[in-house]
Amino acid sequence: MDEKEKNTGIKLEYEIIKDDFSRAGEASSxxxxxxxxxxxxxxxxxKTAIATYEAEINVVIHSEGGKMVVNIEPDKIEITAKDNGPxxxxxxxxxxxxxxxxxxxxxxxxxGAGMGLPNMKRSCDEFYIExxxxxxxxxxxxxxx
Amino acid sequence: MVIGDIxxxxxxxxLWDHDHLNTKVDGAFGCDLMSDCLAFVDERxxxxxxxxxxxxxxxxxxxxxxxxxxxRGKIPPQEVIDMAKDMGIALLATKHTLYTSCGILYSNGLxxxxxxxxx
Numbered sequence: 001m002d003e004k005e006k007n008t009g010i011k012l013e014y015e016i017i018k019d020d021f022s023r024a025g026e027a028s029s030x031x032x033x034x035x036x037x038x039x040x041x042x043x044x045x046x047k048t049a050i051a052t053y054e055a056e057i058n059v060v061i062h063s064e065g066g067k068m069v070v071n072i073e074p075d076k077i078e079i080t081a082k083d084n085g086p087x088x089x090x091x092x093x094x095x096x097x098x099x100x101x102x103x104x105x106x107x108x109x110x111x112g113a114g115m116g117l118p119n120m121k122r123s124c125d126e127f128y129i130e131x132x133x134x135x136x137x138x139x140x141x142x143x144x145x
Numbered sequence: 146m147v148i149g150d151i152x153x154x155x156x157x158x159x160l161w162d163h164d165h166l167n168t169k170v171d172g173a174f175g176c177d178l179m180s181d182c183l184a185f186v187d188e189r190x191x192x193x194x195x196x197x198x199x200x201x202x203x204x205x206x207x208x209x210x211x212x213x214x215x216x217r218g219k220i221p222p223q224e225v226i227d228m229a230k231d232m233g234i235a236l237l238a239t240k241h242t243l244y245t246s247c248g249i250l251y252s253n254g255l256x257x258x259x260x261x262x263x264x
Contacts, residue, residue: 021198021199021200022199024200024203025199025200025203025206025207028203028207029203029206032206032207042209046207046208046209049206049207049208050183050207050208053183053203053204053207054183057200109179109196109198109200110177110178110179110180110194110196110198110200110201110204111178111179111180111200112180113178113180113181113184114180115180115181115183115184116180118184119180119183119184
């Protein structure tokens with residue numbers, strides 16, 4: 001971290017565990033609390049909370065686990081959710097509202113409606129997704145302040 | 146409508162001793178699908194659901210929802226109630242079904258939300 005980042009940026013990092021449904025959302029809850037302590041505008045906090053929670057749930061239910069990294073800078077919040085596989089076969093299809101590969105168990109818990117990725121995209125100012133089938137997926141979201 | 150009115154209309158019990166009975170809500174959303182709740186809810190609403198897992202409370206937390214009504218006589222486990230208590234989210238439980246609960250609230254003036262966010 002260079003001198004400038006040390007003075008202006010805050011970095012948070014969270015491990016997200018596969019299938020740990022009871023603890024899913026703890027990282028997003030923590031991020032929301034930090035943003036509130038920093039006095040960030042409540043509408044930005046709400047959008048960030050929705051998007052991070054969707055990303056966190058996705059890592060829990062669809063992947064082998066991963067991590068979420070948050071960089072808070074004076075002019076933006078950058079969230080990166082990176083998982084350890086299995087990756088998405090067809091990103092265009094995954095981005096369609098209603099498309100889901102979630103299991104019946106996940107659906108019974110109230111998720112897997114195929115709204116997660118479109119909702120993340122709509123909540124942030126910039127949205128990037130990269131995935132390699134067999135390796136993993138990285139979603140990056142930027143929220144302007 | 147305030148949360149106290151909702152409790153009375155639905156003959157509901159409070160699951161923890163909160164002080165939200167005078168808190169106002171602008172509308173209601175009835176759903177067992179938290180994904181849709183996250184995608185569609187923009188206003189300050191009361192959530193009616195038959196799901197009782199911890200993710201219902203997490204969803205409410207992210208959306209700044211301050212009241213949840215559990216329908217069909219469902220009562221969440223104590224750790225879920227404790228979670229809501231920590232976050233200051235009011236929990237009510239009614240024996241009415243989701244359909245009946247929504248009907249009672251709607252006919253007493255509490256409107257649904259408009260779906261606009263995902264267009």
